[in-house]
Amino acid sequence: MFYIYxxxxxxxxxxxxxxxxxxxxxxxxxxxENTTDEEWGDYxxxxxxxxxxxxxxxVHSVGCRKFFNITRNTVTYDILETYPMGExxxxxxxxxxxxxxxxxxxxxxxxxxxGARPENKALNEETSS
Ligand SMILES: [Zn+2]
Numbered sequence: 199m200f201y202i203y204x205x206x207x208x209x210x211x212x213x214x215x216x217x218x219x220x221x222x223x224x225x226x227x228x229x230x231e232n233t234t235d236e237e238w239g240d241y242x243x244x245x246x247x248x249x250x251x252x253x254x255x256x257v258h259s260v261g262c263r264k265f266f267n268i269t270r271n272t273v274t275y276d277i278l279e280t281y282p283m284g285e286x287x288x289x290x291x292x293x294x295x296x297x298x299x300x301x302x303x304x305x306x307x308x309x310x311x312x313g314a315r316p317e318n319k320a321l322n323e324e325t326s327s
Contacts, residue, residue: 202256205282206264215260221245222253222267249273251291256280 201210227233227241246252254268269278269287278289 202268202277203280204258204261204264205266205280206262207258211258211261215258216256217259219255219257219265222255248291251278251289251294253287253290 200213202213202216203210204216224241227237230238233241250271250273252270252272254270255265256268257263257265264283266280266282267285267287268280269289270276271278279287281287
């Protein structure tokens with residue numbers, strides 16, 4: 199069991215309340231009549247599958263039923279941040295690359311880190327109240 203922070207409910211909720219809905223920030227072609235079959239096919243069927251930072255659309259289906267975005271590391275399964283629809287992520291593959299190059303410690307103790315780890319003090323404090 200782990201917890202995901204809903205940016206609308208403003209609290210951590212159990213993972214069973216959420217469902218993933220695929221890649222985030224997909225933009226529908228503005229003018230479908232003048233979009234090539236290839237561009238339309240890309241929009242409908244092709245998704246990124248990166249190793250590392252990925253932005254995903256999730257829905258709090260058993261809670262507020264609102265859609266929001268998650269930045270997740272597909273290697274470690276850590277959820278690095280959640281943010282409402284219409285906002286941009288603060289963590290991207292580019293910022294992670296820069297952070298690693300500079301040797302900055304990751305935010306493992308941060309409240310957004312998930313994975314039911316007892317050493318995660320911030321998460322335990324948040325959920326025990
Ligand atoms: Zn919610």
